[in-house]
Amino acid sequence: MRRNKGKLNGRAAEPRAFGMSDAVQGLIPLIPLWIGLGLVIAEAFPSAASPWWSISAAGLLLSAAMLCLRACPARRWVTAGGLALAALACGVFRRALSGGLHAAINDVTTRLTAADGRIRLEFADIGDVRPLLLTGIFLLALLLSAAAARRRALPLLPVMLVLAAGTAVKAIPVGPGLPVAVLGALLMAGGSCGTWRPTAVRTAGVLLCAGAALIFGALLRNEDLSAWQEAAQRKAHVLLYDRGTNVMPEGRLTDLGPRKKSDEPALEVTMETAQKLYLRGHIYEKYTGSRWESLPAEELAESEDLFYWLHEHGFYGQTQVAAAMAAAGETRTNRVTVKNLSACSETSYLPYALVSPAEGDEKRIGDTGSDRKRTDVTAFTGSVAEWYAAQLALAGDAGEAAQTYRAAEQSYKEYVREKDLQMTQESWNVLYRQLGEASGTNTLYGIQMKIRDWLEQHLHYDEKAGTVTGNGDFLRAALETGDGGAWSVTYATAATLMLRYYGVPARYVEGYYLTPEQAEQAAAGETVILTEANAHAWAEYYLNGVGFLPFEVTPGYVDPDDLDLNTGNDGEGGSLYEYESNPMSYAQTEEPDVQEPEVGKKDSLGLSPLTLLALIPLAAAALLIFIVTRRLRLRRKLREINGAEDRTAVAMRYGYAMALKRRAPGVELSEDAAAAALNELAVFSPRQITAEDRGSMDEYAKKVLVACRKTWGPWRRLKLRLIEGIY
Numbered sequence: 027m028r029r030n031k032g033k034l035n036g037r038a039a040e041p042r043a044f045g046m047s048d049a050v051q052g053l054i055p056l057i058p059l060w061i062g063l064g065l066v067i068a069e070a071f072p073s074a075a076s077p078w079w080s081i082s083a084a085g086l087l088l089s090a091a092m093l094c095l096r097a098c099p100a101r102r103w104v105t106a107g108g109l110a111l112a113a114l115a116c117g118v119f120r121r122a123l124s125g126g127l128h129a130a131i132n133d134v135t136t137r138l139t140a141a142d143g144r145i146r147l148e149f150a151d152i153g154d155v156r157p158l159l160l161t162g163i164f165l166l167a168l169l170l171s172a173a174a175a176r177r178r179a180l181p182l183l184p185v186m187l188v189l190a191a192g193t194a195v196k197a198i199p200v201g202p203g204l205p206v207a208v209l210g211a212l213l214m215a216g217g218s219c220g221t222w223r224p225t226a227v228r229t230a231g232v233l234l235c236a237g238a239a240l241i242f243g244a245l246l247r248n249e250d251l252s253a254w255q256e257a258a259q260r261k262a263h264v265l266l267y268d269r270g271t272n273v274m275p276e277g278r279l280t281d282l283g284p285r286k287k288s289d290e291p292a293l294e295v296t297m298e299t300a301q302k303l304y305l306r307g308h309i310y311e312k313y314t315g316s317r318w319e320s321l322p323a324e325e326l327a328e329s330e331d332l333f334y335w336l337h338e339h340g341f342y343g344q345t346q347v348a349a350a351m352a353a354a355g356e357t358r359t360n361r362v363t364v365k366n367l368s369a370c371s372e373t374s375y376l377p378y379a380l381v382s383p384a385e386g387d388e389k390r391i392g393d394t395g396s397d398r399k400r401t402d403v404t405a406f407t408g409s410v411a412e413w414y415a416a417q418l419a420l421a422g423d424a425g426e427a428a429q430t431y432r433a434a435e436q437s438y439k440e441y442v443r444e445k446d447l448q449m450t451q452e453s454w455n456v457l458y459r460q461l462g463e464a465s466g467t468n469t470l471y472g473i474q475m476k477i478r479d480w481l482e483q484h485l486h487y488d489e490k491a492g493t494v495t496g497n498g499d500f501l502r503a504a505l506e507t508g509d510g511g512a513w514s515v516t517y518a519t520a521a522t523l524m525l526r527y528y529g530v531p532a533r534y535v536e537g538y539y540l541t542p543e544q545a546e547q548a549a550a551g552e553t554v555i556l557t558e559a560n561a562h563a564w565a566e567y568y569l570n571g572v573g574f575l576p577f578e579v580t581p582g583y584v585d586p587d588d589l590d591l592n593t594g595n596d597g598e599g600g601s602l603y604e605y606e607s608n609p610m611s612y613a614q615t616e617e618p619d620v621q622e623p624e625v626g627k628k629d630s631l632g633l634s635p636l637t638l639l640a641l642i643p644l645a646a647a648a649l650l651i652f653i654v655t656r657r658l659r660l661r662r663k664l665r666e667i668n669g670a671e672d673r674t675a676v677a678m679r680y681g682y683a684m685a686l687k688r689r690a691p692g693v694e695l696s697e698d699a700a701a702a703a704l705n706e707l708a709v710f711s712p713r714q715i716t717a718e719d720r721g722s723m724d725e726y727a728k729k730v731l732v733a734c735r736k737t738w739g740p741w742r743r744l745k746l747r748l749i750e751g752i753y
Contacts, residue, residue, distance in 0.1 A: 049093035052174030053086075059170065059210025060085040065203025066189065067159070070137075073129045074155045078203070081163065088167035089174070096175045108168040115161060123161065125153020134197050136327070141196035143323035145334050145389045173214060182211050263372065270368025273558045274536045275515060277310050277318035279500040285489040285513045288558035293375055293538055294365040295556055299407055300548040302585070304564065304576045305364060305375040305556075307537035309394035313523060315450045315499040318534045326391040329441055333391045341434035343393025346573030347379040347413055351406045353428050354419035360407045367555075374399075375537055378576065379406040379413070394533070410575055410588050417572045417602055435571060442568050446531035449523060451709075452499040452674075457527045459712045460484075460505060464528050464607040470569070471591060471603065473528045477521055478579055485512045485520075487581040514563040517580040521565035525577065529605040531568040532577070538562060539583065570602045656751030673708050673715040676723045680705040683727040686753065689746060690734040701726045 064082030068074070095104045116123060128149035135146040166185070173181035189207065192198030263276075273286040293305065310318035336342070341349070364375050373395075374384075381404040420428055461480065484505065491511025495503040501523055504516045512520075518534055525532035539562040540554060548554050565577040578584050667678045680701060687693055704723060708715050731753055735743060746752045 046094070046097045048175070049090075049097045052093055052171075052177075053090055055210050055213035056086065056089050056170055056174060057210070058206050059214065060089065062203045062205070062207025062210055063166070063185075065201060066198060066207060067203075069199045069201050069203065070192070070197070071130055071133045071155055071159065073133050073152075074159050076156065076159065081159070084160070085163050085167055085170075088164060089171045092167055092171035093175060096171065101175075105168065105172060108164070112161060112165055112168075119157055122153055122157045125151060126155040126158030128152045129155040130158060137199065138195070138197055139330055139391075140324045140327040143321075143326035143391045143395075145330055145337070145391055147334075182214060186211055267370050267372040269371065271558060272370055273561045274308075274563060276308055276370065276536065277534070278316075279318070279493075279515070279519065280316045280495050282493040282495070282500070282515060284492050285515075286558070290558050291367045291555050292369040292558050292561065293556040294367055295540060295554045296363040296365075296551065297548070297554075298361040298550060300545045300550060300552070300554075301360065301407060302409070302542040302545050303362070303377050303540040304535075304562075305377055305538045305540070306535050307370065307373050307375045308535070309566075310534045310536075311394060311446055312448065313450060313453065313519075313534070315452055315501075316495065316497075318519070320394055321392060321445060325445075330391055332437060332441060336434055336438060337388045339430065339434050341431070341438065342383040342387060343438060343573065344383050344387060345380045346393075346435070346438070347575070348381045348406050349431060350420050350572045351379060351408075351413070351416045352381075353423065353431050354416040356406055356408075356412075356416060358407045359404050361402075361404055363402045365401055369538070369561075374401070376400065376403055377405045378574075379408070381405060409585070411591065413569065413572050413575055414591055417569060420571055421602060432571070439568070439570065442531045446533055446568065447526050447529065449526055450499065453501045453523050454527065455673075455709070456499070456502045456505055457524060458710070461524065461527065467604050467606055468528055469603050470530065470567075470605060473525065473530060473605065474577065474591075476528075477524045478584075480524070481517060481520060481579050482581075485510050485517065487513065487517075489513045491516075514580045514583070518563040518565050521577055521579045525565060525567050527607075529607040533566050533574065534563070535566055535576075536561075536563045539564075542585065653748050653751075656749070660751045660753075672717060672720045675720050676708040676715055677705055679720075679723045679727050680708075683730040686727075686730050686734045689752065690737045693730065693733045693737060695726075695729055695733060697726050697729065 060082045061078075063085060064078040064080075067081050068076060068078035092104060092108070095101065129152040132148045132152060133155075135148055138144075139146050169181050169185070172178075186208075189198060189204065193200060193204065198204075270290050270292065271286065271288040273288055275282060295303070295305070297303075309320070311321050312319040359381060362377055366375070369375065384400045420431070461476070488511035491508070491513065493500065493504045493508055493512075493516060501520065504512060505520065515536075522532045522534045538556045538560045540556060540560065544554055562580075562583065564583075565579065566574045567577045569575050578588060663682075667675055667682065670678060683701065701723060704719055707713055708719075735753075738746065
């Protein structure tokens with residue numbers, strides 16, 4: 027007899043009631059889902075100080091209890107009763123929940139500040155976040171148990187959307203919890219089309235996939251993904267911001283090629299008073315050896331309180347020069363309009379001595395960013411000579427406004443010294459060999475003349491010149507291995523690092539330069555077109571009390587008026603122009619990246635024998651992957667030492683020997699003093715390091731390893747070889 031779909035004997039089929047066996051089946055996909063959510067919640071809200079497994083266990087227990095209730099006759103009251111209970115708890119414990127909510131919001135704002143470098147006010151009246159966390163876990167369990175009981179994936183949608191949105195805006199950290207939670211959601215979605223029956227094979231598969239997702243997430247968090255991230259960011263940057271032929275490298279120095287030729291119109295500039303202009307676009311503070319970068323948001327976030335205080339007192343690095351001019355009594359201003367025609371649209375191109383900050387700058391940490399929509403600004407007229415004069419006038423002003431400004435400037439100057447004196451070890455070594463030792467106090471004018479004289483003697487301007495760096499340091503390739511040909515990027519990079527070497531805070535800038543000749547030909551209010559031929563790179567230095575000013579060293583761009591600024595040598599305001607050379611405190615001594623593993627508290631969670639048996643192969647595979655990864659990293663580091671040039675190899679091999687000796691404190695060799703002296707020569711001395719020196723350091727490292735192994739017991743040797751991967 028033929029039956030119609032959905033009918034039995036001509037009558038509609040009654041849906042089967044949700045029973046205890048269904049509750050058990052519905053709980054299976056919730057296991058990886060709650061494990062993932064526990065990991066995510068524990069990382070997202072560190073103020074809760076709750077281990078992830080306790081969050082996962084609480085969620086699973088609550089979900090199991092609610093699934094059991096849904097298998098009882100009172101199933102229709104579970105959702106309503108759960109919501110009523112949550113509402114009652116919110117009413118009774120509203121103060122505790124309010125304080126916990128404030129603490130949770132502070133956790134999120136701290137992470138967002140570390141992601142985008144913007145100031146966010148935090149709640150002062152915070153409480154314990156755990157009552158709020160328990161309430162959230164209860165509501166999540168109510169939602170997920172409803173999804174499992176009804177075999178519907180739709181209730182999971184808001185949870186997945188929150189995870190996706192939080193990860194996209196970096197409010198939720200990327201870690202092992204995300205892939206595990208996604209796995210649980212997929213399992214639940216797959217079971218929504220029918221009954222998910224927990225056979226032994228399926229259960230083992232779920233646990234194996236959860237473990238694999240856990241390992242994948244951990245590797246995703248710990249692995250260095252900078253290479254592909256940089257490539258992806260570069261492609262996105264070109265797609266979003268580059269509309270024309272931009273001739274500047276935007277900080278990238280690896281294998282720098284010749285300057286591109288292009289007369290494509292880039293900016294349209296209109297001024298009330300025609301004058302030469304440096305239009306700052308990209309301002310970079312961090313030198314890596316292969317590129318210039320902006321300070322990462324995580325590092326900027328450490329100065330959030332400082333910039334909140336500075337902005338509350340009306341002090342902005344973007345307008346510091348103008349504030350100094352105003353405090354010194356200057357009143358002449360110039361209205362400047364800059365229209366972007368085809369230049370990189372990621373940033374604005376703004377002159378020095380801006381009068382007012384951009385909208386939103388009060389929330390920005392640091393002073394290198396700008397609103398890319400800002401085109402019409404007011405700036406003080408004048409150039410470097412006038413800004414020097416303002417410094418002296420401000421220093422002699424005893425008024426309240428000047429004192430307030432100087433107090434804020436002193437705090438800002440400490441920040442600048444911390445961030446804008448950093449150098450890599452290799453760049454410091456290059457400048458030590460080329461400039462000699464920098465010690466004591468030097469006048470700013472003397473420092474600038476030394477830099478200009480050295481660059482004039484050793485480099486020559488050549489727009490066709492390129493710098494082949496490979497994987498090496500750009501400054502070393504430009505100053506020591508090339509033929510001396512250079513264009514503005516090389517000159518600006520060298521000048522910035524040389525200023526830092528002598529103790530002067532400095533930054534690297536790319537933008538556009540409106541020349542004095544172009545300014546002379548333009549009438550007041552006339553529009554001037556700047557093409558890519560006006561694209562330029564220069565250094566800027568921090569003038570005490572005033573702010574960052576341009577330091578021009580590229581031949582053909584140096585203004586003669588900026589060469590006669592010997593203000594500090596006649597005793598008038600001399601201390602304002604003096605800088606203490608202490609470059610080694612800003613260069614980090616490098617050694618092979620052999621680190622001890624992080625040691626943390628172990629989480630214990632009772633596991634059933636079946637689960638433990640299923641996890642044994644997974645744990646063995648994870649251990650094998652870990653050991654292989656450690657061995658490959660050690661080989662890579664040793665290959666780097668073997669492939670390095672003699673001076674670098676000696677220093678790196680000595681660092682490796684010291685890493686071994688730290689794990690065997692009692693080991694002493696007769697060659698220790700000689701090896702230490704050779705390392706000092708390699709790091710600090712301009713004396714040539716020979717292949718014989720390298721061989722003796724290699725032999726010393728071998729002897730250290732032999733001596734250390736004799737002090738280690740069998741288990742210690744096994745741990746150091748397989749777990750730490752030290753030899």
